[in-house]
Amino acid sequence: MKSIYVKASSEPYTIYIGDGIRHQLKELLSKTYEDVMVITDTHVAPLYLDDILHALGSDMKVSSYIITAGESSKSVESFEACHTEAINKGLNRHSLIIALGGGVVGDLAGFVAATYMRGIDYVQIPTTVLAHDSSVGGKVAINHPLSKNVIGSFHQPKGVIYDTQTLTTLSDQEWRSGMAEVIKHAWIHDQDMLQACFRLDTFSEESKEVVEHLLWKGISIKADIVAEDEKEQGIRSFLNFGHTLGHALEAEFGYGTITHGEAVALGMDFALFLSERYTQQESLPREAYQHWLNDHDYPIQILGSLSIEPLIDRMKRDKKNKQQSIRFVLLNKTGQPTLHSFEESTLRRELELFKEYWTSVK
Numbered sequence: 001m002k003s004i005y006v007k008a009s010s011e012p013y014t015i016y017i018g019d020g021i022r023h024q025l026k027e028l029l030s031k032t033y034e035d036v037m038v039i040t041d042t043h044v045a046p047l048y049l050d051d052i053l054h055a056l057g058s059d060m061k062v063s064s065y066i067i068t069a070g071e072s073s074k075s076v077e078s079f080e081a082c083h084t085e086a087i088n089k090g091l092n093r094h095s096l097i098i099a100l101g102g103g104v105v106g107d108l109a110g111f112v113a114a115t116y117m118r119g120i121d122y123v124q125i126p127t128t129v130l131a132h133d134s135s136v137g138g139k140v141a142i143n144h145p146l147s148k149n150v151i152g153s154f155h156q157p158k159g160v161i162y163d164t165q166t167l168t169t170l171s172d173q174e175w176r177s178g179m180a181e182v183i184k185h186a187w188i189h190d191q192d193m194l195q196a197c198f199r200l201d202t203f204s205e206e207s208k209e210v211v212e213h214l215l216w217k218g219i220s221i222k223a224d225i226v227a228e229d230e231k232e233q234g235i236r237s238f239l240n241f242g243h244t245l246g247h248a249l250e251a252e253f254g255y256g257t258i259t260h261g262e263a264v265a266l267g268m269d270f271a272l273f274l275s276e277r278y279t280q281q282e283s284l285p286r287e288a289y290q291h292w293l294n295d296h297d298y299p300i301q302i303l304g305s306l307s308i309e310p311l312i313d314r315m316k317r318d319k320k321n322k323q324q325s326i327r328f329v330l331l332n333k334t335g336q337p338t339l340h341s342f343e344e345s346t347l348r349r350e351l352e353l354f355k356e357y358w359t360s361v362k
């Protein structure tokens with residue numbers, strides 16, 4: 001088992017990473033709780049809920065609540081339903097919520113924990129590749145139909161227990177989604193990691209050791225950034241590389257139609273396109289990235305038929321924006337991100353050129 005210590009300024013905590021460690025859950029919790037509520041989803045529950053209940057043992061009062069799998073559960077309705085369940089189960093300020101699942105469960109359950117009785121403890125048990133990112137750093141949120149993650153808070157977990165054995169049951173699409181956030185960490189921080197991502201022929205089991213190393217690297221990069229800037233006053237915004245267009249695509253296509261990671265993967269290509277034209281100081285391996293997107297079946301075909309105005313409207317509501325400009329994370333070079341502001345009209349022109357480019361390579 002490996003561990004990474006997150007020196008968050010509000011409260012530090014440990015991330016444990018290992019094969020089969022869900023069975024050691026009770027020992028890995030920093031303390032025992034009278035009441036525990038496990039929040040999970042309809043795909044994860046039949047696979048791993050029993051293991052978690054068993055691992056918690058019988059000296060804590062444990063209940064579970066199962067939400068519908070998918071992005072649509074990051075909603076006000078599911079949020080209220082979780083609170084109703086917590087009240088009915090008698091959870092109090094000394095109780096624990098466990099988020100067992102991917103980023104949807106983690107973001108929702110974390111936000112329930114952040115708000116129930118003004119904040120109680122929670123622990124993340126991530127079960128997707130993508131959740132190497134979402135389970136760390138305490139950004140918890142639900143979506144509004146007009147904007148992604150716009151109702152939320154910063155609330156750090158008491159710990160993260162990442163059992164990489166759970167990744168064996170993920171679909172190809174979920175691997176693809178998660179690997180987008182892995183390569184994002186590489187783009188913003190690490191040339192060698194980027195090359196290692198490019199060298200992967202397949203994701204999943206066949207490249208288990210390499211992927212596990214990349215996940216560990218990704219988590220370490222994120223943990224360091226969160227330790228330095230927990231509330232996104234500065235460098236944490238670099239973790240949003242690819243997300244300005246990514247979030248707009250995700251919402252515009254309908255949450256869940258393309259996954260978060262797929263949308264971010266495409267958003268990163270736009271960020272690279274803009275970087276080449278505005279901030280690049282050293283050439284960026286964008287062509288290698290496009291091969292990688294193509295080889296791993298990211299939905300690049302949608303880029304030639306984007307509806308630009310609705311995307312601009314959505315990007316105008318991005319959380320990184322200041323005054324009237326739309327802010328993007330771009331790169332000076334691999335591993336050196338920077339924030340760059342665009343006037344709406346400039347961005348419209350750039351999106352048209354980007355779309356034309358993708359129409360021509362179709």
Ligand SMILES: NC(=O)c1ccc[n+]([C@@H]2O[C@H](COP(=O)([O-])OP(=O)(O)OC[C@H]3O[C@@H](n4cnc5c(N)ncnc54)[C@H](O)[C@@H]3O)[C@@H](O)[C@H]2O)c1
Binds near residue numbers: 042044136259
């Ligand atoms: N808080 C953050 O810092 C942060 C970071 C990145 C992404 N996010 C959020 O995370 C969400 C995406 O997370 P995700 O990609 O994990 O999606 P998800 O939670 O919807 O999981 C993807 C799918 O895989 C299923 N699943 C989960 N674990 C499984 C397993 N081990 N085996 C089989 N199926 C399994 C789920 O039921 C779901 O159908 C988005 O809402 C995104 O905004 C948050």
Ligand SMILES: O=C(O)C(=O)C[C@@H](O)[C@H](O)[C@H](O)COP(=O)(O)O
Binds near residue numbers: 139232236239243319
């Ligand atoms: O942890 C962060 O900070 C990130 O930006 C990680 C992103 O991968 C993640 O999708 C995050 O939820 C986006 O944050 P938001 O503030 O733009 O909603």
Ligand SMILES: [Zn+2]
Binds near residue numbers: 133181243260264
């Ligand atoms: Zn993300």
